[in-house]
Amino acid sequence: MKKYTDRGKKDTRGGFGEGLYLAGKADPKVVALTADLKGSLKMDAFAAEFPDRYFECGIAEANMIGTAAGMALTGLVPFAGSFAEFVTGRVYDQIRMEVCYGKANVKIASSHAGITLGEDGATHQTMEDIALMRALPDMVVINPCDWTQTKNATIAAAKYDGPVYLRFGRPKVADFMPDEPFEIGKAYVLNEGKDVTIVSTGHMVWEALKAAETLEAEGICAEVIDIATIKPLDKATVIASTIKTGAVVVAEEHNMAGGLGELVAGVLASTSPKPIEFVNGRDTFGQSGTPSELLAAYGIDANGIAEAARKVIERK
Amino acid sequence: MRSTEDLKKIASQVRRDIIRMVALAKSGHPGGSMSSADFMTALYFGVMDQDPATWTREGTGQDTFILSAGHLTPMYYSILSRAGYFPVSELASFRKFGTRLQGHPSVRKGLPGVFQAAGSLGQGLSVAVGMALGKKSVKDNHTVYALCGDGESEEGQIWEAAMFAAHHKVDNLVAMTDVNGQQIDGTTESVAGLGDLAEKWQAFGWETISADGHDMDKILEAFAKAKELGGKGKPVMILFTTEMGHGVDFMAGTHKWHGSVPNDDQCKVALGQLPETLGDF
Numbered sequence: 001m002k003k004y005t006d007r008g009k010k011d012t013r014g015g016f017g018e019g020l021y022l023a024g025k026a027d028p029k030v031v032a033l034t035a036d037l038k039g040s041l042k043m044d045a046f047a048a049e050f051p052d053r054y055f056e057c058g059i060a061e062a063n064m065i066g067t068a069a070g071m072a073l074t075g076l077v078p079f080a081g082s083f084a085e086f087v088t089g090r091v092y093d094q095i096r097m098e099v100c101y102g103k104a105n106v107k108i109a110s111s112h113a114g115i116t117l118g119e120d121g122a123t124h125q126t127m128e129d130i131a132l133m134r135a136l137p138d139m140v141v142i143n144p145c146d147w148t149q150t151k152n153a154t155i156a157a158a159k160y161d162g163p164v165y166l167r168f169g170r171p172k173v174a175d176f177m178p179d180e181p182f183e184i185g186k187a188y189v190l191n192e193g194k195d196v197t198i199v200s201t202g203h204m205v206w207e208a209l210k211a212a213e214t215l216e217a218e219g220i221c222a223e224v225i226d227i228a229t230i231k232p233l234d235k236a237t238v239i240a241s242t243i244k245t246g247a248v249v250v251a252e253e254h255n256m257a258g259g260l261g262e263l264v265a266g267v268l269a270s271t272s273p274k275p276i277e278f279v280n281g282r283d284t285f286g287q288s289g290t291p292s293e294l295l296a297a298y299g300i301d302a303n304g305i306a307e308a309a310r311k312v313i314e315r316k
Numbered sequence: 317m318r319s320t321e322d323l324k325k326i327a328s329q330v331r332r333d334i335i336r337m338v339a340l341a342k343s344g345h346p347g348g349s350m351s352s353a354d355f356m357t358a359l360y361f362g363v364m365d366q367d368p369a370t371w372t373r374e375g376t377g378q379d380t381f382i383l384s385a386g387h388l389t390p391m392y393y394s395i396l397s398r399a400g401y402f403p404v405s406e407l408a409s410f411r412k413f414g415t416r417l418q419g420h421p422s423v424r425k426g427l428p429g430v431f432q433a434a435g436s437l438g439q440g441l442s443v444a445v446g447m448a449l450g451k452k453s454v455k456d457n458h459t460v461y462a463l464c465g466d467g468e469s470e471e472g473q474i475w476e477a478a479m480f481a482a483h484h485k486v487d488n489l490v491a492m493t494d495v496n497g498q499q500i501d502g503t504t505e506s507v508a509g510l511g512d513l514a515e516k517w518q519a520f521g522w523e524t525i526s527a528d529g530h531d532m533d534k535i536l537e538a539f540a541k542a543k544e545l546g547g548k549g550k551p552v553m554i555l556f557t558t559e560m561g562h563g564v565d566f567m568a569g570t571h572k573w574h575g576s577v578p579n580d581d582q583c584k585v586a587l588g589q590l591p592e593t594l595g596d597f
Contacts, residue, residue, distance in 0.1 A: 031453070055449070055484070063442045063476035070382070070446020073431060074454055075374050078446075093436050094473075098443060102433040103423050 001216050002191045004176040004209055010147035012168035012203075013111045017042025018147075019154025020079055020109075024050050030158050032109075033068050033080045035061045040170075041081040041111050065091045065106070069098035072105040077158055081109030083117070084167060085126035092132055099163045100136045107157050108133070112170040113143075114253030115281070115298060116203060116291035125286035131258020133165040134231050140184060141231040143167040143252075145205035147175040149228060152182035160184055167202065169253075171291040174206045177226075187234035189241070193223035196309045197241040197248045201227040201260050204251040204279070204300070211305035222309060230260055235267050242274045247312040251279035251305050253295075275315035277308035318362050320532045325593035326398060327357040327532075331563045332590045333394035333407055333597060338577045341411035344419070347573040348465060349391035351496040351558035355527075355535045356391055359461060359492075360399045363539045368400040371428055379458045380431055380447060384440025385465035385494070386420040387575070393417050398594065401429035407597040438471025440464065441491060445481045445551075448489040459546060462491045467499030470508045475520065481551040482521030489551045490542045491522075494529065496560040498571040517553045529556030564589050 024030045024046050031053040032046050038056065047054035057064040061082055068078035081087065087110050088095070099106045110129060117125045133141050142157065142164060144150040150168050157164040164184075177188075190205070191212055200208035205226045212222040223241050227233065242248050248268065250261040261278040268274055279300055286294060295301040318326075330353045338344035360366070364379040371378070383392050390410070397404045402416070409415040416425040420435030431447070434440050444462035451458055464474060481489060493513060497504050504510040517524045523545045527538035535556070542552045560574065561567030564586040567578070578586055 053453070057480060058476075058483070060473075060476035060480060062439070062473040063445075063480050066439045066442025066473065066477065067446035067449070067480065069432070070443035070448070071450040071453070073373060073375065073443070073447050074450025074456070075376075076450050076453060094439055094442075097433055097436045098439055101422070101424070102443075104432075 001212055004190065006174035006176050008175060009172035010175045011170060011172050012144060012147055012150040013170060014042050015147035015150030016109060016111065016154050016166065016168050017045060019151040021045040021049065023155050023158035024053065027077065027158060029075060030077045030079070031055065031071060033057050033064050033078055035059055035064050035082045035086065037082050041109060043081065061086050061091050062094050065094035066098050068106045069102055069104035077105060079107045079109045081111060083124055084110040084113035084129045085124060088129040088132045089126060096136055100138050104163065105161055107164045107166055110165060110167045113167045114169060114203065115286040115294040116169050116171045116253060118170065118291050118294065119288050121288040122285040127255040127281045127284065127286065129167065130230060130254045130260065134258060134263070138163055139231065140164045140229065142184065142229050143202040144228050145202055145226050146173060146177050148179050149177040149182065152180065153228060156182040156184050169203055173203055176206065185229050185232050185234060187237040188226040188228060189223065189237065190226050191222065191224040193221040193245060195221045195245055196313055197223045197225060197245045198251065198305060198309065199225050199227055199238060199248060199260070199264050200251040201230060203253050207302040208251055208305055210302035211309065214302065214306045215309055220309065220313065227260060230263065233263060233267065238264060238267060239271050242268060243272050246274055246316050248274050248276040249279060249305060249308045249312055250276065253300055255281040255283060257283065275312050277312040279304045279308050323358055323362055323532050326361055327354045328591050329594040330357055330391060330394045330398065332587060332592055334390040335578060335583060335586045336596065337390045337394070337407055337410040339583045340408060342577055343411055344390050344577060345387040345575045346390060346567065346577065347498065347560040348385065348494060348496060349388050350562050350567065351529070351560045352388055352463065352494040353391050354532060355492065355529045355556050356395055356463065358532060358535045358539065360395050362536060364461065365458060368428060371401065373423065373431055375431060375447065376454065376456050377458065380460050382431055382440045382444040382447065382460065382462045383421060383434050384462055385437065385468050386434030389420060392421065396429040402427060404597045437468045438473040441474055441477040444489060444491065445477050445486050448486045449484065451488055460489050464491060464493050466493055466495045466497065466504050466510060466513065469493060469510065469513065478517065478520040478522065485549045486551045487547050487549050490554065491551065492554045492556060494558055495555050496558045498560040498574060500571060500574050502571055513555055521550065523550045523552045525552065525554045527554060527556055529558035530562055
């Protein structure tokens with residue numbers, strides 16, 4: 001299979017910080033807002049370079065979203081950031097009315113998504129945010145897989161005219177994607193295979209590649225797709241791949257309800273149904289622990305993906 | 317600059333529009349629309365630097381207005397149409413299927429004059445704060461106005477915006493509260509113990525001005541004072557003391573007309589108390 005080299009472990013939130021800084025350099029209309037989490041969202045470089053375009057909002061997320069919407073009305077391009085739970089669940093109504101219904105060009109920067117937030121536990125670990133943001137008309141949902149792709153997705157989000165939910169994470173993970181412009185709405189086929197399609201997003205993409213290596217040793221040739229943009233979904237790529245392989249695994253650091261798994265299942269059910277297995281949370285909250293402990297405990301990792309692949313191939 | 321008498325005439329027509337719009341739609345919110353009609357008429361016809369002919373949603377080069385209490389659409393649409401943003405005849409479509417005049421303001425139907433959606437309470441002040449910061453950022457030396465309800469001030473986000481605006485010295489912002497003392501379930505005191513709003517806003521670092529929201533001279537004085545206070549490092553809140561349903565005797569001073577609509581007979585009585593000054597739609 002195609003080899004991907006880990007250039008060194010880096011956090012996707014760091015990729016966001018770098019992308020924000022570069023987007024800010026390229027476009028003076030880019031501004032950043034945060035609710036007392038500048039360091040956590042790696043906004044320091046942007047804030048230092050562009051102090052007049054950086055707005056500390058304090059621990060008041062609802063006002064941050066509304067303020068960002070008001071700024072967007074005047075032509076600015078605001079990135080409003082906090083932890084994933086606090087920029088989705090806490091402010092769903094604000095995003096719904098002011099950003100989506102209100103057609104404001106606001107980018108929601110969502111860090112520490114999923115259980116890999118780790119030790120802080122379930123209050124801070126959202127497994128529901130993709131569902132909430134996917135449900136909103138006009139919202140673009142992007143969940144890049146590594147530092148480099150997050151950087152490039154951030155730059156692409158700044159150029160895109162409309163609401164974007166940009167989801168990334170806390171832990172340091174493999175950095176392996178080529179440094180190339182990010183295409184919103186494109187599914188990236190990282191490895192071509194014939195026996196099973198592994199559809200993955202975010203941190204699960206590297207896990208999917210690891211699973212594909214394990215499966216290759218067993219004589220199974222897995223196609224690995226990086227769904228960096230969950231909405232709008234690149235349906236054509238997913239459908240074509242599953243017609244070729246005849247079996248699908250969907251892996252995400254998110255609960256089943258409203259996640260990528262349900263989305264892909266819905267698309268395939270109405271086009272070309274195939275056996276499908278899911279690697280995700282099942283109506284669950286997280287808990288304290290290290291990221292790797294938690295991923296293993298919930299079965300959301302390379303092992304879980306490989307196991308799901310074996311199972312789904314048997315159902316062909 | 318229009319005379320006080322002219323503004324009063326416009327306000328009377330706005331109240332007629334409000335009654336006729338909600339009666340035609342058989343739904344809507346006349347109470348707060350009528351309590352805010354006088355000072356909002358003064359704002360659009362005597363205070364704001366705005367021009368329907370060159371209006372854009374970005375609002376660049378003009379004063380802008382954000383309605384936070386989104387249910388006040390009868391008043392808002394009447395004033396926008398009377399100010400020339402869209403044909404007055406369109407008021408008859410209020411709340412009807414396919415209308416640009418949605419029950420609460422929308423930016424998705426192409427209605428000129430509307431900068432942002434509103435309806436879910438407590439959010440518009442934040443938008444106004446953001447728009448004011450945006451104006452500073454693009455060096456647009458104009459003022460952003462916003463209208464909140466007193467009942468709406470029970471929303472926590474209002475006070476998030478209050479703290480943020482003062483901290484960031486958003487001094488090109490003039491917010492208004494329509495203090496009619498009423499909300500759906502009763503008086504603001506009985507429902508939520510709203511307390512002294514002037515003290516609260518001052519404690520949050522705002523300049524406050526209190527004025528009779530039905531006395532056109534006092535209203536213009538309040539706006540003039542707000543202008544003087546602009547650009548001095550603090551946001552300004554004008555607390556207009558008003559009466560819900562003001563202008564029609566049987567609707568005045570009670571929460572019962574917050575979201576209720578007069579029947580045909582009540583409509584006749586109400587319109588009999590409000591002189592037609594500019595021609596009904």
